[in-house]
Amino acid sequence: MLAPMDTEAVRSFVRAAELGQLRHAADELGVTQQAVSKRIAALERALDVRLFTRTPRGVELTLDGQAFLPHARNIVANVDRAVTAIRRGSRALRIDVLGLRSAQAVVLHDYWRSHPGTALDVVTLKVDDPRLAVAAVRAGDVDASFRSVTDPAALPPEVRMIHAFHSPLELVVGPRHPLASARTVTPARLRGHRIWVPGIAPGSEWAEFYQQLTAEFGLRVDAAGPNFGNEVLLDILADSDDVATLVGSRDRYVWPTGHDLRRIPIAGPTLAYPLSLLLPRENPHPGLRAVVNHFANLAPLPEDTWLPSWATDRPE
Structure with missing residues (x-):
């Protein structure tokens, strides 16, 4: 041998x-x-x-x-x-997203389609704790992560957080839901309706988002029960006359035609989820600048958009 x-x-x-x-x-x-x-x-x-x-x-x-x-x-x-x-800087730009159907992945795909020569690697770390995403950026396992640390003072000096874009929310309901025929709904009109969002992990950024959202508008957001995935959630919505959920307007969802689900924009005010990007403070991947510039060209949100307290970048 x-x-x-x-x-x-x-x-x-x-x-x-x-x-x-x-x-x-x-x-x-x-x-x-x-x-x-x-x-x-x-x-x-x-x-x-x-x-x-x-x-x-x-x-x-x-x-x-x-x-x-x-x-x-x-x-x-x-x-x-x-x-x-x-190797950072020579390998493909590696960005962590929450899911491959999420708004982050959709926007990155739009960027890649307009820049087809870009070497881009979209990954999912599958972690709920934003500190683990910070550690991955710090170690160089990913070049950037679509996560928010709601207390920026908790960031290590090697990692910084920048605003990426805001994701307006939509209500998803089945055809028998009382709001199914609405073209838009206000947050006030959602009061009293059961909004089911399974998978809200304690300590995650989205747990804090929903906590502030329910406190601000008196909504009933229910995170009870196991999260069996989007397909099961959509099946339940299609059969229900009282359950709704919230999704980002750019999130990609596909369901059978027979489900007849409705995606209804929320306005007066618009509710938006703020998306931030974690990246190294020193020597970020050279491909990141063009991606961040792409975010700046996304359509602005209405002036009356509601954001949680930790989102300091208001829509233009």
């Missing part, structure tokens, strides 16, 4: 083969000629073959060396691609 190969030894072999001289390979790799020679010797011992014949002009590949070269090139290329895939 062969010993594990040193990828830098393989890289040294490839460059020596392509340049024909150990000295030139060493200059390009930023090491000494002796280091390149030792690497190649170690590689030859691991493979138990001679890869080069030394000549007055430099080095020439043996038959085994010629056979090994295309595979060695693939090894080096694969290693370089693997490193590029995880």
Whole structure:
């Protein structure tokens, strides 16, 4: 069984083969000629073959060396691609969203469609605690995260939070709900109706959002019961004459035609969920600037939009 190969030894072999001289390979790799020679010797011992014949002009590949070269090139290329895939600044821009049907993902998809050459990696960390998202940004696991820390003083100095955009809320009801025929509804008109929002995790930013929302407008937001996912929630709404839920206007939901669900804008005032972006304070990914600029071009919200107290950026 062969010993594990040193990828830098393989890289040294490839460059020596392509340049024909150990000295030139060493200059390009930023090491000494002796280091390149030792690497190649170690590689030859691991493979138990001679890869080069030394000549007055430099080095020439043996038959085994010629056979090994295309595979060695693939090894080096694969290693370089693997490193590029995880290195901040050279890998694809990696942004965390709450869900792939969320407003954040929809807006990012709109951005990507208008900039199709952008290397963009949209991921979901699947964590409720915003501190875990902060830690992921701090560690470089993601370049940015669509999360809000409602107390900015709790952010570590390496991470900052910027306003991204506001997501206006809509009411979703089934065809037998008393509000099903409304074109728009006011928050006051929602009082007394059961608004079911399963999955409000204690300590999450959206838990604080709904707490402030219910206190401000006297709404009945029910988070009881397990969260079996959006499909089950939509099934329940379709069969119910008294249950409604709230969604973001840009959130993407798909349901069977027979459900006949209604998405009703809320106005007077508009209710909006503020979306923030966590990113490194120093050396953010170079692709982030264009994405943030894209947010600035989204349609503004009405002047009377309601936002929670921790959203300091009012809509323009």
